[in-house]
Amino acid sequence: MAEQLNNIRIILINTTHPGNIGSVARAMKVMGLSQLHLVSPLRFPAAEATALASGADDLLQDAVVHESLDKALDGVGLVLGTSARLRTLSLPQMDVRAAAEQSVAESSKHPVAILFGRERHGLTNDEIQRCHFLLNIPANPEYSSLNLAQAVQVLSYELRVAALGEAGLIQESLDYTPVDAGQMEMFFTHLEQTLLDTRFLNPAQPKMLMARLRRLYARARPDQNEINILRGILAASQKACDPGFIKPVAEAGDD
Amino acid sequence: MAEQLNNIRIILINTTHPGNIGSVARAMKVMGLSQLHLVSPLRFPAAEATALASGADDLLQDAVVHESLDKALDGVGLVLGTSARLRTLSLPQMDVRAAAEQSVAESSKHPVAILFGRERHGLTNDEIQRCHFLLNIPANPEYSSLNLAQAVQVLSYELRVAALGEAGLIQESLDYTPVDAGQMEMFFTHLEQTLLDTRFLNPAQPKMLMARLRRLYARARPDQNEINILRGILAASQKACDPGFIKPVAEAGDD
Numbered sequence: 001m002a003e004q005l006n007n008i009r010i011i012l013i014n015t016t017h018p019g020n021i022g023s024v025a026r027a028m029k030v031m032g033l034s035q036l037h038l039v040s041p042l043r044f045p046a047a048e049a050t051a052l053a054s055g056a057d058d059l060l061q062d063a064v065v066h067e068s069l070d071k072a073l074d075g076v077g078l079v080l081g082t083s084a085r086l087r088t089l090s091l092p093q094m095d096v097r098a099a100a101e102q103s104v105a106e107s108s109k110h111p112v113a114i115l116f117g118r119e120r121h122g123l124t125n126d127e128i129q130r131c132h133f134l135l136n137i138p139a140n141p142e143y144s145s146l147n148l149a150q151a152v153q154v155l156s157y158e159l160r161v162a163a164l165g166e167a168g169l170i171q172e173s174l175d176y177t178p179v180d181a182g183q184m185e186m187f188f189t190h191l192e193q194t195l196l197d198t199r200f201l202n203p204a205q206p207k208m209l210m211a212r213l214r215r216l217y218a219r220a221r222p223d224q225n226e227i228n229i230l231r232g233i234l235a236a237s238q239k240a241c242d243p244g245f246i247k248p249v250a251e252a253g254d255d
Numbered sequence: 256m257a258e259q260l261n262n263i264r265i266i267l268i269n270t271t272h273p274g275n276i277g278s279v280a281r282a283m284k285v286m287g288l289s290q291l292h293l294v295s296p297l298r299f300p301a302a303e304a305t306a307l308a309s310g311a312d313d314l315l316q317d318a319v320v321h322e323s324l325d326k327a328l329d330g331v332g333l334v335l336g337t338s339a340r341l342r343t344l345s346l347p348q349m350d351v352r353a354a355a356e357q358s359v360a361e362s363s364k365h366p367v368a369i370l371f372g373r374e375r376h377g378l379t380n381d382e383i384q385r386c387h388f389l390l391n392i393p394a395n396p397e398y399s400s401l402n403l404a405q406a407v408q409v410l411s412y413e414l415r416v417a418a419l420g421e422a423g424l425i426q427e428s429l430d431y432t433p434v435d436a437g438q439m440e441m442f443f444t445h446l447e448q449t450l451l452d453t454r455f456l457n458p459a460q461p462k463m464l465m466a467r468l469r470r471l472y473a474r475a476r477p478d479q480n481e482i483n484i485l486r487g488i489l490a491a492s493q494k495a496c497d498p499g500f501i502k503p504v505a506e507a508g509d510d
Contacts, residue, residue, distance in 0.1 A: 027405060032395040055400060097416070138415050140287040145310060150282060153405050154412045160393050161352070197502060200491035212484060220475035229467060236455035237492040247452060247496040 001163040002032065007107040008159060009035035010152060011072050013127065014118045018043045022052030022060065023149030024116075029056035031156035032163075036063040037072045037113075069115075069127060073181035077110030078103065081123050081131035082151060091134045091215060099135040100158035109177060114155065119148055129214045130181065132221065178221040187227055188214060194234040197241045256418040257287065262362040263414060264290035265407060266327050268382065269373045273298050277307030277315065278404030279371075284311035286411035287418075291318040292327045292368075324370075324382060332365025333358065336378050336386035337406060346389045354390040355413035369410065374403055433476040442482055443469060449489040452496045 010028060015021055021044060025036055036059050038044060044065060053060050066072040073079060080099055081091070094102065103112045115131065117123035128134070137154055139146050146154075192210055195201035201209055222230065239245060265283055270276055276299060280291055291314050293299060299320060308315050321327040328334060335354055336346070349357065358367045370386065372378035383389070392409055394401050401409075447465055450456035456464055477485065494500060 026400070026402075029398045030394050030401050030405065055398060095416075138412070138419060139285050140415075143284045143310065145281070146285045147281075150285065150405075150408050153408050157393075157409045157412070160395075164393060195488065195491070198488070198491040198495040199503060200488050209484065212481060216475050216477055216481045216485075220471050222471055226467065226471045229464065230471075233450060233453070233455050236450070236453040237495065240453040240492065241495040241500060241502040243502075245496060247498075248454060 001160075004104050004107045004163050005032050005159060006034050007110075008033060008103055008112045008114065009037050009072075009076070010156075011037045011039060011069070011113050011115045012041065012148070013039045013069065013115060013123065015041045015044075015148070016119050017048070018046030019048040019052045020119065020148045021046075021063075022049035022054070022056075024152045025049075025053040025056040025059040025063070027149050027153040028156050029059055031153075031160040033156050033159065034059060034062070036060070038063055038065045039069050039072050040067060041065065069130060070182070070185060073113055073130065075111055076113045076181045077178050078106045078112045079115065079131045079181060080113070080133050080135045081115045081128050082117070082135045082137070082155075083122055083128065091128065091131055092219065093134045093136050096135060096137045096155055096158050097162075099133065100155065100162040102133075104159060104162040110180065113181075116148060116151065125211070129211055129218075132218050177223055179224050179227050183224070183227055184217070184222075187217070187222075187231060190231055190234050194237050197238050256415075259359050259362045259418045260287050260414060261289055262365075263288060263358055263367045263369065264292050264327075264331070265411075266292045266294060266324070266368050266370045267296065267403070268294045268324065268370060268378065270296045270299075270403070271374050272303070273301030274303040274307045275374065275403045276301075276318075277304035277309070277311075279407045280304075280308040280311040280314040280318070282404050282408040283411050284314055286408075286415040288411050288414065289314060289317070291315070293318055293320045294324050294327050295322060296320065324385060328368055328385065330366055331368040333361045333367045334370065334386045335368070335388050335390045336370045336383050337372070337390045337392070337410075338377055338383065346383065346386055348389045348391050351390055351392045351410055351413050352417075354388065355410065355417040357388075358414060359417040371403060371406065432478055434479050434482050438479070438482055439472070439477075442472070442477075442486060445486055445489050449492050452493050 010024065010033065012021060012024060015038065018041065021038065021041060028034070028036060045060065049060055050057050080103065103114065106112055114135065115123060115127060117127065137146060137151055188210065191213065192201065195209070196203060265279065265288065267276060267279060270293065273296065276293065276296060283289070283291060300315065304315055305312050335358065358369065361367055369390065370378060370382060372382065390410070392401060392406055443465065446468065447456065450464070451458060
């Protein structure tokens with residue numbers, strides 16, 4: 001069980017109060033989680049964090065601080081975001097139990113990341129777009145002020161229960177391994193450039209185009225072979241934009 | 256659901272730190288519980304309790320303070336005790352999920368009480384003997400310092416999930432309806448033609464290319480808007496193959 005939980009990282013983004021980082025470390029450790037990642041915390045290390053960690057200070061010492069979410073997602077195969085708000089461009093949602101089961105099931109294949117946003121404002125739309133699923137913790141609609149440490153506590157509890165009950169789990173019969181977050185970013189960069197080259201994307205009016213494409217390909221979760229094909233298609237499209245390109249005659253003009 | 260949760264009372268016995276009472280109130284309210292009972296708290300009401308309740312002060316105002324556990328259990332039909340330690344005279348044990356389901360099931364018949372003992376020493380043997388079951392919250396055996404508010408948070412979460420009667424749900428985002436098979440076929444026809452136009456697909460050696468792309472996009476299950484975008488991208492790629500197409504200068508040559 002420890003191995004599974006050790007492959008699930010909790011990522012806190014731009015945490016304002018260092019005390020919350022300490023409380024989160026405690027909430028994690030009490031359920032056997034160990035991987036705490038921090039993206040640009042306002043202040044860390046900090047005395048308040050250590051005070052509230054109350055014995056979980058080893059997690060604080062081992063916490064990895066990143067300058068960007070990209071770095072924190074390096075090598076990660078499944079990304080879940082926590083969000084209290086409804087979004088215009090929403091992702092598939094899981095409740096916390098389903099999310100915990102999925103995370104534990106996939107943790108033997110690749111690192112899993114669960115993102116928690118700022119205390120007041122949660123995750124940005126850009127950050128949400130890095131996720132495969134949104135995770136929803138049920139709460140009283142008239143008083144849904146679950147704080148950061150409480151949310152991590154409930155999630156960590158469900159992760160522990162899922163890891164303990166692993167025998168009963170139905171594993172997805174995937175004959176493929178999705179690529180990691182870095183590969184996806186390279187693909188999206190390549191895709192965007194190609195859309196500029198073919199003039200489908202108007203840089204003066206990008207609208208929601210890339211956000212919509214991100215959501216679509218996040219649902220597909222391509223593996224390495226598929227990413228190679230997709231990028232091959234993009235490269236061929238880019239080459240076709242070059243003045244010297246001669247369109248094959250037999251197939252030309254067909255839509 | 257509210258009715259069920261309103262018939263389940265959380266009883267804190269001899270709580271030492273008033274701040275913990277406030278944190279417990281918050282943990283309860285965020286999951287929709289409302290019945291807080293206190294047996295001989297060291298200090299209550301107290302400013303620390305109100306401060307940590309953070310908006311759940313209505314639960315503190317309504318909290319019932321008792322001189323004895325007997326009074327707090329008046330009329331209660333099911334009593335559950337929480338305990339971290341093993342007891343010589345042990346009761347039947349339930350994990351927190353089973354306990355929550357049992358509590359919600361019985362809450363329509365009679366009030367249910369869940370007892371939490373002192374911060375350091377838990378429940379006494381006398382208090383344990385008032386319980387029908389002991390409730391066990393799974394925790395890291397090497398660091399099982401779940402504090403009072405965290406324990407109440409996990410339990411309250413399970414009570415809410417049990418009352419909702421649904422867990423393990425995965426919801427597609429609401430604004431999303433996958434297109435039908437006919438639309439998918441038109442997309443694949445268009446895709447194949449474009450790959451011929453851009454010379455990515457060699458008609459003499461098609462291999463498994465279209466089959467692999469079909470599997471990928473079947474996983475993604477695009478909706479109408481996404482199909483429109485994808486076909487727009489294809490049309491732009493086809494146009495870029497035409498001899499008269501002039502590649503935008505600013506973005507050209509980038510990969």
